[in-house]
Amino acid sequence: xxxxxxxxxxxxxxxxxxxxxxxxxxxxxxxxxxxxxxxxxxxxxxxxxxxxxxxxxxxxxxxxxxxxxxxxxxxxxxxxxxxxxxxxxxxxxxxxxxxxxxxxxxxxxxxxxxxxxxxxxxxxxxxxxxxxxxxxxxxxxxxxxxxxxxxxxxxxxxxxxxxxxxxxxxxxxxxxxxxxxxxxxxxxxxxxxxxxxxxxxxxxxxxxxxxxxxxxxxxxxxxxxxxxxxxxxxxxxxxxxxxxxxxxxxxxxxxxxxxxxxxxxxxxxxxxxxxxxxxxxxxxxxxxxxxxxxxxxxxxxxxxxxxxxxxxxxxxxxxxxxxxxxxxxxxxxxxxxxxxxxxxxxxxxxxxxxxxxxxxxxxxxxxxxxxxxxxxxxxxxxxxxxxxxxxxxxxxxxxxxxxxxxxxxxxxxxxxxxxxxxxxxxxxxxxxxxxxxxx
Ligand code: FES
Ligand SMILES: [Fe+2]
Numbered sequence: 402x403x404x405x406x407x408x409x410x411x412x413x414x415x416x417x418x419x420x421x422x423x424x425x426x427x428x429x430x431x432x433x434x435x436x437x438x439x440x441x442x443x444x445x446x447x448x449x450x451x452x453x454x455x456x457x458x459x460x461x462x463x464x465x466x467x468x469x470x471x472x473x474x475x476x477x478x479x480x481x482x483x484x485x486x487x488x489x490x491x492x493x494x495x496x497x498x499x500x501x502x503x504x505x506x507x508x509x510x511x512x513x514x515x516x517x518x519x520x521x522x523x524x525x526x527x528x529x530x531x532x533x534x535x536x537x538x539x540x541x542x543x544x545x546x547x548x549x550x551x552x553x554x555x556x557x558x559x560x561x562x563x564x565x566x567x568x569x570x571x572x573x574x575x576x577x578x579x580x581x582x583x584x585x586x587x588x589x590x591x592x593x594x595x596x597x598x599x600x601x602x603x604x605x606x607x608x609x610x611x612x613x614x615x616x617x618x619x620x621x622x623x624x625x626x627x628x629x630x631x632x633x634x635x636x637x638x639x640x641x642x643x644x645x646x647x648x649x650x651x652x653x654x655x656x657x658x659x660x661x662x663x664x665x666x667x668x669x670x671x672x673x674x675x676x677x678x679x680x681x682x683x684x685x686x687x688x689x690x691x692x693x694x695x696x697x698x699x700x701x702x703x704x705x706x707x708x709x710x711x712x713x714x715x716x717x718x719x720x721x722x723x724x725x726x727x728x729x730x731x732x733x734x735x736x737x738x739x740x741x742x743x744x745x746x747x748x749x750x751x752x753x754x755x756x757x758x759x760x761x762x763x764x765x766x767x768x769x770x771x772x773x774x775x776x777x778x779x780x781x782x783x784x785x786x787x788x789x790x791x792x793x794x795x796x797x798x799x800x801x802x803x804x805x806x807x808x809x810x811x812x813x814x815x816x817x818x819x820x821x822x823x824x825x826x827x828x829x830x831x832x833x834x835x836x837x838x839x840x
Contacts, residue, residue, distance in 0.1 A: 409817040413810035414784035418771035420813075421594040426820075427719040433823030434700050434816065435460030436551045439561050441702040441713055442466045442476060442537075445545040446581035446732070452495045452510065458715050459551060464537060465489045465499065466547060467510040476537035476549045477512030488534070492585040508534050544573035545580065563636035564797035565698060568643070571688050572696075572706040575680050578733030582711060583743075586725040587752045593764035595701060595716035596816075598724065601760060602695040602703035602712075603640030603812060604632035606803040607785075612759050630694065632808050634790070635798035638699030638815040640808035644692040645796065652677060655690055664748060669741045672734070687795045699815065704729075709746045720768050724761075726750065783809055 408417040408426070420426060442457040448468040456479065457464040463479035465488075479487045481501040488499040488508055498507045498515055507515045512534035517527055537549040541558035543566065548558050559566065573580045591598070601608070610623045617623055626644060633641040646655045656673045665673075681689035693706030701714040709730055715723040728746045730739050749756045771781070786805025793800035801807045 403821055405817045405821050409813045410780070412784070412787070413813045413817075414782065414787065415780035416783050416813055417780055418773075418776065421597065421768060422719050422772040424719050427594075427716070429820050429824060430716070430816075431460045432827075433820045435462075435716070437555070437819060437823065438552075438700055439539075439541070439548040439550045439555060439558050440700070441698065442540075442547045442549045444580075444582035444711075444727075444729075445474070445542060445547060446579075446583075447493060448474070450495065452497060453493070454489060454496065454499075454510070455493045456489060456491075457549075458713075459537070459549060460716055462551075463487055464549060465512070465534070466540075466549070469510040470497075471511075474540055474542065474547055475511045476540045476547075477508075477534035478537065480534065481506055481508075482514065482532045482534065483517070512536055544569060545582075546573065562639070562698070565635040565639040565641070565696075567688070567797050568633070568635060568641045568691075568696060569698075569704075570684060571691055571693070572704060572729070574683065576676065576683070576731050576733055577679075578731060580729055581732045582727045582729050584727065586713075586727050588723060588725050589752050589761075590717070591722045591724055591761050591764055592720060593722055593761075593768040594719055595714040595722045596812075597764045597767055598712070598714045598722065598760070599697050599701055599703055600809050600812065601764070602705065603697040604642040604695065604803070604806075604808040606630060606632065606642045606694055608763070612763055613756055616755065626694065626803060629692075630803040631793065631796060631800045632790075632803055632805050633793075633796055633798045633800050634808050634811045637811040639697065640812065641696050641798070642694035642803060642808075643796075644694065645687075646690045646692055648686075648690065650690070655692065664741070664745050666741065669738055672738050699812065705750055708750045709742050710750050712750075720772060722764075726752070726757075783813070 408420050440459045442464060443455045443466045447455045448466060451468055451470050451472055454465055454467040457466055464476050465479045466474065466476045469475050479489050481488050483506050484503055486501055486503050488501045498509055500507045506517045509515050514529045514532045520527055537551065538553040539550040539555055541548055543558055543562060606626060610617050629644040629646060631643060631645065635641060652674050653670065656677060677689065696704040696706065703712050709728055710726055711729045712724060712726040715725055717723050728743055730742055748754060751757065783806050786801050786807060789805050790799045790801035790807045799807065
C-alpha cells in the first residue's frame with residue numbers, strides 16, 4: 402500500500418478524479434514525469450540548416466532547440482543567466498546568436514555566453530564558462546523526432562521507445578525521403594488536464610461513433626475499426642491504435658478509409674496506391690497492411706497518422722493545456738498531393754477541425770465534471786477489457802480490442818510508479834502528507 406494507491410488502484414481500474422484536477426499532483430508531475438522522461442522537442446525538418454532554431458517546452462520550462470554551426474542539435478533552457486528573461490522570442494528562426502532584450506547579453510547556438518555589453522563598460526571579464534544557458538543534458542533523435550531529457554541518466558531514446566519504433570516507422574519512414582513537420586505549430590488552449598488529450602490518442606477509439614456520431618455514425622469505417630482494429634501497448638505508457646487489414650483485402654482497402662475520416666480524391670488515392678509497393682519493400686508485408694488510427698508516446702506526444710498530424714499536450718497547470726499541433730507529411734510527396742493532405746489535416750484536426758472541436762469540448766467537460774465537490778469517494782472506472790489483451794503473432798506489444806482500456810491502465814501504472822519513486826527518492830514527506838489529505 403502506498404500513498405498513491407488512493408489515487409490509482411494497483412490494477413489501475415480505479416482512478417481518482419484528483420489525478421486530473423489537483424495542483425499538488427501537477428507539481429509532482431512536473432518534477433517526476435516531465436523532469437525524468439524523454440520529452441518531444443522538435444523535428445529535424447524544423448531546423449535543417451546551421452543556425453536554425455525552434456522553441457519547445459519540457460513541462461512549463463521553455464527550451465531552445467538549435468542546429469549549431471557544427472551542424473549538431475543542441476537544446477538549452479530559454480532563460481537568461483543574468484535575470485532570467487527568455488532570450489529567444491520567435492517560434493522559429495535562423496540566427497547566429499540570441500540576444501537578451503533586457504541588458505543585451507548574447508548567447509551562441511549552443512547556449513554559451515558570448516558577449517555582455519557591461520563587460521566593456523566595467524572593464525571586467527565575466528566567467529563565461531559558468532554563465533551560459535543551462536543545457537538540456539540529453540538530446541537524441543529517432544527518425545528526425547528530437548527528444549530531450551533533463552535527467553542525464555535516462556536510458557537511450559531507442560530503448561525508451563522500445564517496440565513503439567516499429568509503429569513509428571509506419572508514419573516517419575514510409576519512403577526514402579522521410580517525413581517533414583511543416584511550419585510553426587497551431588496552438589490553442591484547452592481547459593483540461595494535459596493527460597486527457599494524450600489518453601484519448603493512446604487508443605480511445607471507442608468514443609468515435611458517439612462523440613463524432615454526426616460524421617461517423619453509419620460509416621463502414623466504424624465497422625472496419627471494430628472488426629480489424631487493435632489497441633496496442635508496445636511498451637507501458639506508449640499506445641497505438643491501428644487496423645490490421647486482411648492479406649486478401651483490396652489495395653484500396655489496405656491504404657485508407659473510404660468514408661468518415663478522410664477527404665481523399667482520385668488523384669490522392671492513385672498516388673497512395675502507387676506508393677504501396679515501396680512501403681511494402683521498406684516496412685514489410687505486415688506493416689504495409691496496417692491502417693492508421695492514433696498513437697501516443699509517453700508522456701505527452703500524440704500522433705494521428707491518418708490525418709497527418711503531430712501534437713504535444715503542453716501542461717499549463719492542473720486544469721489548463723496548451724495544445725501544439727503540426728501538419729506532418731512525406732518529404733518526397735508531390736506538392737499537389739501535399740495540399741490535399743494538408744486540407745485533410747485542417748478539416749478534421751486543425752484548430753477549427755470538426756473532430757478536434759468535438760474532442761476539445763469533451764476534454765473540457767471532463768475537467769469540469771471532475772473538478773467538483775462531494776465525489777472524491779467515487780473513482781473513475783478504467784477497467785474495460787481487463788484480461789482480454791494478449792500477444793499478437795504479427796503485432797509487437799500487447800494487443801487488445803479497440804474497446805480494451807489496457808493502454809490507459811499501463812499509462813497510469815507507469816505514471817504512479819514514477820511519481821512514487823521520485824517522491825520517495827526525494828523523501829518528500831510533507832508533500833506525501835499533502836497528497837494523502839487530498840484523497
Ligand atoms: S536579463 Fe538578460 S541580459 Fe539582463
Ligand atoms: Fe475524437
